[in-house]
Amino acid sequence: MPQEFYKEISPPFLYRGCDRDLGLESTLQELPLYNFSVEVGAQHCAPTGVEVANFFEKHPLLPGAILLEEGKCIGMISRRRLSELLFYPYGQELLFHQPLGILYRFVRAAILLLPDTTPILTAMQMTLRRSPELLAEPLVVQTAPDTYRLLDVQELNIASWQIRGIETQVRYERSQAQMIQNDKMASLGRLVDGVAHEILDPLNFIWGNLTHVSEYSQDLMKLVAAYAQHIPDTSVEINHLKQEIEFYFLEEDLTKALASIRNGAERLKKLVIGLQNFCHIDELYPKTADLHACLDSLILLMNSRLQGEIEIVKNYGRLPPVSCFIGELNQVFMNILSQSVDALLNEAVRHQLNPDSTTNMQKPLIEITTEIISRESPKTEALLSRWISIRIADNGPGMPQKLQQQIIKSFSVGKRADKETTLAVSYRIIAAKHGGKLNFRSELGVGTEFEILLPLV
16 A cells, blocks of 8 residues: 555655745745645544655655645644654554555644745734744745745744845945935035025015115105206206106106015025025924924925926914924925926826816815814823824825825835935924824825824923
């Protein structure tokens, strides 16, 4: 019977996996997997334990055998479990004389069955969650609906440590790059702040002297009017000079020109102050700030991108000064506003390229709403906590569900993203630095709304 049975068992075969280097997203199908299955459904022709043990002796690296019943996986018996049977009462009799299906009832253990698309790091985490007596047991990997292979847990450990080393290196390089980037941005902030200060000094001279110039011009025009009243008959030369300099137009336009200069100086001063506020470098401790002034400064800085095509609607509520890291909070506001502006401008361009589209093009709109709200505390339902809510909504095309899931996934601390997104950075600034929350809602054809919640203490 043993000799006849050996002809029915397919010898073990090792799939060596992928030749490329492992990465953070590598899966189980890239690791060496053993193909060794034994059919135990028919008890009269099922192999015995010693016959399977002979295969283990011929293949020292073979971790175990997959047990099938009519082609379906019903379990797995490892090399260690089979050898432990020798120490059981009547274990040798079971090993040499009983079919493997009956023998499996005595050594049955829970198996970890995973698809071959499972990431290696995820499989390692699931392996470590098993009971201590099962930590050394092989994993069963399903490569097709009725195809199963074995993965030695040591191979999984080695691959996991390799990936952890790669991950550590990537995090180190990313942290170094982030430090360099932060240093560059801090240097750029100081440079821009210095330039804004240099612009603001002469601007203050212009702004301060405009009042005097306006008063002087009015006094001079009064003097000219007094001369004209007391000396009505002027010489031909004076009349010719009045015509040459267009005196009556000059008299009417001088006030308008001074008002225009004042308006331009005022806008430039607001722009420079907004630039200084945006380039503010946060210190170790938060300071109080006016969120409405911050939002107004950012809108002024983004005015060139709005191009008069996007309408900004401000629904400002009554907000107290907020203790925050204003430089980083400005970055969050800028990231979200830029996201909305990009979505609206891209939709406008798409509509221009496809004017025959059936969708009605609305006036691009960004609505900013601020208010104080009360929410139930997660610790106790009876206690209400107060929050400052800043909602930035647009009527753009909205986000598809897949993109929304990617954004939510990027908010996770354990996400190993190849590229840091501005929304992920914004989430960490709100959640980690301010103890707040960043929520968003989006619907195709309706628009997207981001909500920033800051605790009010």
